[in-house]
Amino acid sequence: MILVFIEVREGKVKKSSLETLSEGKRRADDLNTEVYAVLVGHNVESLASEVFPYGASKVYVLKNSLLRHYSAASFSQALFSLVEEIKPEVVLFSASSMGKDLAPRLAAKLGVSLASDCTRTTARDGKLEVVRPIFAGKAFATLTFKSSPQMATLRPNVFPLLEPGEKEGEVIGKEVVIPEDQIRAQAFEILREEGEELDVTEAEVVVSGGRGMKGPENFDLLRDLTSLLPHSAVGASRSAVDAGWIDHQHQVGQTGKTVSPNLYIAFGISGAIQHLAGMSSSKYIVAVNKDPEASIFKVADFGVVGDLFRVIPYLKEELKKVLSE
Amino acid sequence: MNIFVFVKRVPDTESKIRIDHETGTIVEEGLNFVLNPYDEYAVEEALRLREAKGGKVIVLAVGPDESLTILKKCLAMGADEAFLLKDKISEAYDGLRTAKIIARALEKKFSDYNLLLFGKQSMGADNAQVPSMVAELLGLPQVNVVTKLEIEGAKGIAHREIEGALEKVSFSLPAVISAQKGLNEPRYETLKGIMMAKKKEIPILSFEDLDLKEEDIVPLLEITKMESPPSKQAGKIIEEEPKEAAKKMVEFLHQEAKII
Numbered sequence: 272m273i274l275v276f277i278e279v280r281e282g283k284v285k286k287s288s289l290e291t292l293s294e295g296k297r298r299a300d301d302l303n304t305e306v307y308a309v310l311v312g313h314n315v316e317s318l319a320s321e322v323f324p325y326g327a328s329k330v331y332v333l334k335n336s337l338l339r340h341y342s343a344a345s346f347s348q349a350l351f352s353l354v355e356e357i358k359p360e361v362v363l364f365s366a367s368s369m370g371k372d373l374a375p376r377l378a379a380k381l382g383v384s385l386a387s388d389c390t391r392t393t394a395r396d397g398k399l400e401v402v403r404p405i406f407a408g409k410a411f412a413t414l415t416f417k418s419s420p421q422m423a424t425l426r427p428n429v430f431p432l433l434e435p436g437e438k439e440g441e442v443i444g445k446e447v448v449i450p451e452d453q454i455r456a457q458a459f460e461i462l463r464e465e466g467e468e469l470d471v472t473e474a475e476v477v478v479s480g481g482r483g484m485k486g487p488e489n490f491d492l493l494r495d496l497t498s499l500l501p502h503s504a505v506g507a508s509r510s511a512v513d514a515g516w517i518d519h520q521h522q523v524g525q526t527g528k529t530v531s532p533n534l535y536i537a538f539g540i541s542g543a544i545q546h547l548a549g550m551s552s553s554k555y556i557v558a559v560n561k562d563p564e565a566s567i568f569k570v571a572d573f574g575v576v577g578d579l580f581r582v583i584p585y586l587k588e589e590l591k592k593v594l595s596e
Numbered sequence: 597m598n599i600f601v602f603v604k605r606v607p608d609t610e611s612k613i614r615i616d617h618e619t620g621t622i623v624e625e626g627l628n629f630v631l632n633p634y635d636e637y638a639v640e641e642a643l644r645l646r647e648a649k650g651g652k653v654i655v656l657a658v659g660p661d662e663s664l665t666i667l668k669k670c671l672a673m674g675a676d677e678a679f680l681l682k683d684k685i686s687e688a689y690d691g692l693r694t695a696k697i698i699a700r701a702l703e704k705k706f707s708d709y710n711l712l713l714f715g716k717q718s719m720g721a722d723n724a725q726v727p728s729m730v731a732e733l734l735g736l737p738q739v740n741v742v743t744k745l746e747i748e749g750a751k752g753i754a755h756r757e758i759e760g761a762l763e764k765v766s767f768s769l770p771a772v773i774s775a776q777k778g779l780n781e782p783r784y785e786t787l788k789g790i791m792m793a794k795k796k797e798i799p800i801l802s803f804e805d806l807d808l809k810e811e812d813i814v815p816l817l818e819i820t821k822m823e824s825p826p827s828k829q830a831g832k833i834i835e836e837e838p839k840e841a842a843k844k845m846v847e848f849l850h851q852e853a854k855i856i
Contacts, residue, residue, distance in 0.1 A: 410822060
């Protein structure tokens with residue numbers, strides 16, 4: 272069977288985990304097997320009803336009061352005991368911050384290798400085959416596994432959710448043993464920029480600015496646009512970040528984040544190779560740039576040669592019109 | 597405090613990646629290899645910690661002889677010692693293999709560590725696996741993707757980047773920390789540093805020196821294919837008055853892309 276880890280942050284199931292579960296279900300169907308989900312934590316049983324609709328035929332709930340807060344050491348210990356018991360052929364995580372932190376720790380505990388941040392999975396000869404971008408998307412590697420269970424993390428925002436099905440199913444609760452002295456790193460506080468909830472890696476629309484934005488204050492123009500567009504976030508090129516105009520959390524590209532939103536809008540971004548690597552897998556790319564020779568136009572589905580400061584006000588008007596229809 | 601930093605040589609971010617379709621590997625010829633940018637933050641942080649708290653900064657790389665160049669750079673930045681853990685495979689795309697080599701080296705040769713610093717990922721394999729795997733193999737706490745680090749005695753506090761927020765994490769030493777951009781501004785090598793680095797020897801440790809057998813670290817992922825990204829069809833580029841351009845752009849989003 273395929274086992275999918277379901278991430279809970281601040282009491283909510285992460286959408287990227289449900290994307291991973293949906294993909295797990297598709298592969299389970301190909302492989303004539305089932306997909307199980309696993310929740311880890313304290314008082315998380317009630318979330319099982321949010322998990323079943325995306326293909327899980329069973330939901331395991333691993334419990335211990337020490338699992339109230341996430342730590343890689345305790346969560347990997349809990350998952351290790353379940354994997355040893357139920358012996359899944361495949362274990363999947365979302366390549367979220369937590370997944371990237373936790374999956375390698377579990378893989379090392381199990382003595383297996385891990386394929387990180389995959390963007391495609393297929394079933395071949397009864398096994399899993401995955402594709403993952405390397406060099407931030409400048410190349411793609413197809414991989415198969417020589418160790419078992421086959422373990423992979425899947426990139427958020429790439430795999431479609433299943434049409435939701437039944438809300439009920441078998442929940443199996445398990446008390447797990449966690450030696451307290453194993454937990455020697457523990458998050459104790461979350462610091463959040465005000466008004467900014469969505470990360471560029473999770474957003475469906477990324478509105479990005481580059482050197483052409485001319486200064487930090489002009490990023491407010493992009494924030495205005497994101498306030499109009501649902502599920503959107505502000506991104507930036509490396510030159511805007513290095514100039515100190517916006518925090519590096521927003522940086523898209525090879526020294527920043529790789530994103531694959533439905534729509535990527537680039538304002539005043541020339542399209543250096545390391546930037547293109549981080550965003551060219553977006554489903555649609557729209558660019559506004561003064562320079563008709565800018566490389567960004569080579570990957571854009573729709574481009575406007577012009578002054579972004581003159582285009583944006585009209586763009587807001589037009590967007591409001593269409594969105595209000 | 598003994599601070600160990602683990603570094604890797606990677607093609608710089610300007611590199612165009614070409615694939616040799618016969619061997620299914622990346623063409624290394626013509627690539628400019630540099631110290632992995634995330635590792636630079638790790639080296640810088642180690643130097644700052646040493647300057648503030650005393651101790652030693654020891655840099656290790658896993659890889660072929662060509663990795664000596666980046667180790668020299670680390671020495672020129674101010675590291676006290678550097679070692680190469682020689683692996684003739686320059687890139688296995690398998691974090692577990694690298695983690696096993698590092699964990700074994702620490703157990704056998706460098707067991708007096710207090711802090712293990714890594715870049716959050718190598719630019720290339722893009723795995724972001726080795727720090728967590730080393731932490732697991734050695735039974736240490738881990739804090740990944742760190743943008744701020746404070747050490748006080750045998751304890752520390754780190755800011756870890758997560759989606760749209762930062763987590764404050766407390767941990768005890770020895771620990772594994774992986775560096776994210778924003779942690780610091782790496783220094784340039786000084787002329788004096790470069791001269792000093794020239795005089796330092798970089799010992800090379802073989803798998804034999806580490807009591808490692810090739811069969812213990814066989815890559816467990818098999819690359820069956822390597823491809824370039826699909827090339828994009830040229831889109832529609834317009835040059836019109838701002839009002840008209842904005843209108844057409846929204847039409848595109850609404851009617852063709854159906855995003856809004």
